[in-house]
Amino acid sequence: MKVLFAGGGTGGHLYPAVAMAGELKRLVAHIGISFVGTSSGIEATELPRLGYKLSLLPVRGLKRGRSLADMVANLGVLLDFVVALGRAIVLVHRESPDVVVGTGGFVSAPLLLAAQIMRKKSLIQEQNAFPGITTKLLAILASEVHLSFEDARRFLPKSSRVFVSGNPARLFEVEEVSVARARFGLHEARPTLLVFGGSRGARAINNALLQHCQEILASCNLVWQTGALDYERIKGELSPSPYLWLGAYIEEMGAAYSAADLVLCRAGASSLAEVTNLGKPTLLVPYPYATGDHQRHNARSLVMAGAATVIEDDALGEAESLENILGLLNNPEKLKEMGEAARKLAYPDAARQLALRIIALAKQH
Numbered sequence: 001m002k003v004l005f006a007g008g009g010t011g012g013h014l015y016p017a018v019a020m021a022g023e024l025k026r027l028v029a030h031i032g033i034s035f036v037g038t039s040s041g042i043e044a045t046e047l048p049r050l051g052y053k054l055s056l057l058p059v060r061g062l063k064r065g066r067s068l069a070d071m072v073a074n075l076g077v078l079l080d081f082v083v084a085l086g087r088a089i090v091l092v093h094r095e096s097p098d099v100v101v102g103t104g105g106f107v108s109a110p111l112l113l114a115a116q117i118m119r120k121k122s123l124i125q126e127q128n129a130f131p132g133i134t135t136k137l138l139a140i141l142a143s144e145v146h147l148s149f150e151d152a153r154r155f156l157p158k159s160s161r162v163f164v165s166g167n168p169a170r171l172f173e174v175e176e177v178s179v180a181r182a183r184f185g186l187h188e189a190r191p192t193l194l195v196f197g198g199s200r201g202a203r204a205i206n207n208a209l210l211q212h213c214q215e216i217l218a219s220c221n222l223v224w225q226t227g228a229l230d231y232e233r234i235k236g237e238l239s240p241s242p243y244l245w246l247g248a249y250i251e252e253m254g255a256a257y258s259a260a261d262l263v264l265c266r267a268g269a270s271s272l273a274e275v276t277n278l279g280k281p282t283l284l285v286p287y288p289y290a291t292g293d294h295q296r297h298n299a300r301s302l303v304m305a306g307a308a309t310v311i312e313d314d315a316l317g318e319a320e321s322l323e324n325i326l327g328l329l330n331n332p333e334k335l336k337e338m339g340e341a342a343r344k345l346a347y348p349d350a351a352r353q354l355a356l357r358i359i360a361l362a363k364q365h
Contacts, residue, residue, distance in 0.1 A: 001362050002032035004095055006111035007103030007125075007160040008043035012270050016125055016351075017103040023355035032152040034095060036111050038089070038152065048065035052358055059084040059107055060180040081110060081181075088114035090270055098362035099123060099143075102134065121361040125270035125354060127167050131155050136232035146354055148269055148347075149301045164348020165354055167271035172254030179256035186221040193331040194260035196225035196250065202266055205285055206230045208316030209264075210237060215322055217243045220329050223259060225250045262329055264311075267295035272302060276345040281338030282308040283325060285316060307342035 003024060003148035007013040014037075021033045034053040037043035047054045047258055058080050065245035088110040092100065100115035100122045102108035108124075112134065115122045121143045129149035134271045139145045139156050146166035147153060158161055178188045186192060193216060197205045209216075216222055223245045226234050238246065252257045257263070257278050264283040265271050274281045282302065286295035309328075310320050329332060346351075 001030075001359070002033055002034075002095065002097045002104070003099050003101060003362070004092070004097035004111065004115075005101045005103065006035065006036040006108040007043040007101075007105050008035075008037040008107055009105040011046075012268055013103050013105040013108075013125055014041070014043050014046060014166040015170075015270060016127060017101065018047075018052075019351040020101065020103075020354050020358065021150075022117070023168075023351045024358060027352075027355055029222070032096075036091065036107060037092070038107050040155065041105070042106065043173060048161050048360050056106060056252050057084040057087055057110055059110055067126060071293060084110040085114060085258055085293060088190075089118065092118050092120060099358050101125065101358060102138070103127070104132050104134060106134065109138065112138045112142070121364060123354075123358055123361060125165075125168075126152060127300055128152065128292075128294040129301045130292050130294040130345065132294075144283050144357060146357065148273065148350075149298065151297065151301045163357075165357070166350030167273040168351035168354060169270055170253070171348065172257055172278065175255055175258040176258060180255045181221065183252060183255045184221075184223055185226055185242070186223070186245060186259065187243055190219070190221045190243060191261045191332075192221040192223065192259050193262050193264060193329055194223045194256050194326065195264045196256075196271075197227055197266055201349070202227070202285070202287070204316055205231060205264070205266075206234060210234055210319050212322045212325075212330055213238060213244075216325065219326065221259075224252070225256075259333075261335055262325075264325065267269075267299040267302075267310075269298055272298055273347070275349070276302070276307065277343045277348045278344070279339045279343035281328070281335045281342060283328065284308050284310050286310065289315045300347065305341050305345055307338055307345060 007017045016097045024031055035047050036055050039056050048200040092114045100120050102112040103125045112122055123133055124142045124145045127148050129151045131152050145162045150164050177217040181188050228248045263275055263280050267284045268287040282301040286299045299310050
């Protein structure tokens, strides 16, 4: 059995593919797995490190502006796509995969289209509540489309081949709260806020939190991942506190989640999969410049279920936002209610279930 994955540019597109590949290796002996990506995406360094074969395609994303410069640039993008499609057809012919899997990002488009032209089985896994352009255009001919959010279904043609299977995400061991808080040197009895904005951080979140940090620490613990870009600056502006853990990156993320009563983060699909799998109440700050404003759509799915509330990026520094944070941290009944709602949205077995669907498609080959 051979499976060819395409998806990357960012970890949000790459890591679901890696999770499915790992499950396939556990389920199928002697399986052949390879990836397609670009030289500029995270996959160019991450996949060789993980030991996967990677083929590169010369493809770029479309400019979304309407200026003359953007339109001229898009002519070059379309020419690159034609070249990439030709190379993808050659690659599919050479590799002869049983199934081609696309997990989003512009790199998945030429490979999925090549597979469909050559009548190969194809599976699309869409992470966001607002599907990307690749999913929208290629879903019609895909063998199966798997969504992370029920809300995404309304943007696609009605089909019996569209399923809601969740987003493959990192799985964490849950620890006792006292043990987890001790790992971060925090006060066991205090309510605890976990804040992160991704590995690079989120400057708007960091600046707002810096503004309100002392008020939060007056009554709560704070576990704060700043990201590498802001860490030294923020560290230099804060005094040490027994109620604060500050770091550029959290290595023990499972312990951080276990320690937290409330999570404040962006609304990226991977983060939302993690907090719902763990049943964590969340304050979401959608990144306002995300493609297609997809983080707002992601956040909406949790808010409608009662699992999260939203704070706008430009409102983070306002007194009302601080009141919202502290009000939730000191309302255990509301936190419990939100956590239970989050758990109802969870798909902790997503990677395995998607791997099983890939295997079933391969058997139809």
